[in-house]
Amino acid sequence: MTKEERPSFEEALTKLEAIVEKLDDEDITLEESVQLYEEGLKLSKICSKTLENAELKIEEIEKKK
Template identity: 50%
Template sequence: MSDRPVAEMSFEDALRELEEVVGKLERGEVPLDESIALYERGAKLRKRCEAKLQEAEEKVAKLTLDGDGTPTGTEPLDAG
């Protein structure tokens, strides 16, 4: 398990660590106190993954298209 702040992790890094956490918890290979800490870390990692997915969905939803329907870039999320 990494000591890296969850808020700084990419989606891929957070997902990879979350999978490790889940595996350890499922195997029951850690003492109770460590299990609690792992569960708390896992909850933060899950939240980070959800936030990064939401960001990606919003970016895809804001793709701009030219007259032929070809993506030309993205609009700012706050554009009205």
């Protein structure tokens, strides 16, 4: 996923929630499950990294006070 294709935090979170719902479907195939799981991991990393960066920015702002 390139930087241009990288979704915003909100978009990634929404997509991640949709993936979780799809994975709860009993009719989903194993292949689909694995594909969704892989996509979910990527989105989860994006969300985690975004939150980590926001936390670092907040800490930096607090230090400047």
